Amino acid sequence: MAKKKKDEKPPRHISKRQLSSIKRHKRRQRLIFFSGIIIIVVVLVIVFVGIYMGEIRPYHKTIAKVYDREFSAQYLMDAVEYFGQYYSPETFITQLSSLINIASNYTVQSELIRRGAEDLGITVEDDEVKASLKENKETVNDASVDFTRLGFLNERLFEEHFLPQVPTSADQVNMMAMFLESESQAANITAELANGGNFTALAAEHSLDVYSKEKMGDLGWHSREFLESEMGATIPVEYAFTAEIGVLSQPLYDEKSKSIGYWVVNILEREEDIQAHVQVILVGSVEEADIVMQKLIDGEDFGELAREFSQDISREQGGDLGWVTPGTRSEAFDAYVFNPELGDVGVLGPFHDDEVTTTGGYWLVKVVDREENRPLDEEERETRASQSYDDWVTQLWDVAANEIDRTYLTPQITTWIMEKLTDKYS
Template identity: 25%
Template sequence: MAKTSRPAVVSRKQQSRVEKERQQRRIVLIVSITIAVAVILILGYGLLDTFYLQNMRPVATVDGEKITLEQFQARARFDRFQLIQNTIQLAQYQQLFQADPNSANYFTSQIQLNVSKLNDPNQLGNQVIDELINEAIIRREAQKLGISVTDEEVEKAFQEAFGFFPAGTPTLAPTATPFSTATYSAQQLTLAPYTATPTEAPTPEQIETTETPSDTPLPTATIGPTSTPFPTPTAMTEEGFKTGLENYLTTLKTEAQIDEKTFREIVRSSLLYEKVFEAITKDVPAEDDWVWARHILVATPEEAAVVVEALKNGGDFAQLAAQFSTDTSNKDRGGDLGWFERGQMVSEFENAVFDMTEIGQISEPVQTQFGYHIIQLLGKERRPVSESRLSTLKQQKFESWLNETKASLKIERDTNWVNKVPTVPTLPPGLGF
């Protein structure tokens, strides 16, 4: 007869041990899950911080408006792209003018300045932050003045940059303001008998300017006056414009990681700057004092005293200029400097001559870096300022407004952009000397 099996008897001690082991396994499992979740969260936050949160942190604020690291890096890449394009253009000019040492040296120095900036992240970074702060201030002012830039204006800027004018190439408006030539008094003509016709005020076309290659983001169209006041057909077709723009945007995307939307906003900011600039500077007077003067330049105060004494005793200014003046450019013309406006002479000379009021008045010796000048005022009148002078005056007023506005706002700059300045795009081989 088979024996019947009895169920195993589990003691309380065994039950307690089994329960304890079960609890330990549960604790281990919970701890493992917690650690795994924590690791995932840490990794996830790290990725979130790297690819999003850091980009959203401000590098500067302008009265509460944040300028993010993402905006900073995009503009830094764009500025690098512009600098590189400008450097390539300068290198082409350098090759073109290599037979002229002065020109070649000038272009070489400009290339070196660009390369230095490209190789100095802090210099480029500070420049970019300054640009973005200025743009934030300009947006605030534009909003106050009711100024905006439409999408159509941005598109028109693209078209003009590529020389595409759907309505015909515009004609240039006259830049010089017409004015009546002064009628010279008998006193003036007596003072300066050595010249049949006193030197007239230089017009904007007569003033020499040194042009440097443009570093604008798009190629600039060259526009010249036409023989007819009516618009003339443009050589650039719409298809050609679209192709050129598409190629440029592709290059910008490939080399600088700048997409079309970002680039359009950069152009919009540039157009907004132009509008606000014009609004701020619209009251800059287009007329200013011009003077006609002559001088005798000597090296020492003792020589100046001799000339002054001779003039007081009735000496002829033109003869004394020929005898004593070290300014060989005009000593044989009686020291005649012609008509000039502010901004063309060194400050000490300029202050003295523009403070003079009476025709024929002779100054006390005026010391400058060139020596001692005895100046005689031959004429003074209001005339239109030259285009270059007007541009300078407008720039001075705008910078003054910008600095005053900055002082009135709460502007904070952070340093979290340091070590995060983009190093792309890079210079082509051979230009990074």
């Protein structure tokens, strides 16, 4: 007997209303899906922008501009690390403020020298610099490349440009000299030399000029230009190129500055060792100080004597410094003004101070020999070439004064750099 066939269900027909509902449902699903994607994208963009603005963008901020070249915060950070690479982490962190100033200055100067050297036809290619850095296993970045290039450029500038400009011979004098604080001291030393005193020993002990003191008075053979530069004076040099050979000069007065002075102080009021109201007179020799003291003993006015004799900036105020506290002047000044054993008020001095600068003194010069067109020694030629280089760099700064902009390096960026580097080396 044959099986009975199942009843087949008639096909289901979807009404237009149902079809429309299904389509609306699918559209809602797609809308929700794409809305979710958009929201995720927006969130990611916001997060990325936040990271970029807070963490990435500051590295790219301009901190200096030299002509048309801009330098970023990242460059400055690399420069700071370059100059501090041999410090311990602790020292690096404590010296950060100083290192930022150094790196900022060298950033500008290296660019000025690079441009100046290029104008002179002297260049150093990046490949040469990078090869040197890699050979020495040093970090390679824009800052390290620039500063390493600077070293190469300086060598080539010196050897190829500045040294060849120095003549190989010149008129020279072999002279001896010392610079003394007063005419009376010069007269005393003249007498001592006449009695067999040793010029070099006396110059080493008494000369107030750094160069003649270092050379113990025996300056050797040199050109006029070299001596004037090293001594910072023209009077003794001019004398040496015209004076009789072998004869000691009379004392030659010169307004040259020297690191010595003598104080005469009038304490008007004092509050123990906390502060004092003082008038001062600063002179350049003990001879002048004794003259001032005698005039005070004779009853002359302290303020008027300060206006006449003092080399301190307070002279126009009659030497009145107002109230001063320990540490605002030199150690020698404090030792007298805040010493209760010397009395509460009144005139003190004169006392010596080698932390101040005064002007005026006397040269003693002796010409050993003179020679025209004498070959220059290498030390002088190199010194003169170095001076020419320094003058050239100074000129680069002067010419570029309006092309250098470091106003971008704000306190906020400086603080941010210090924080990042502190975190890195902590």
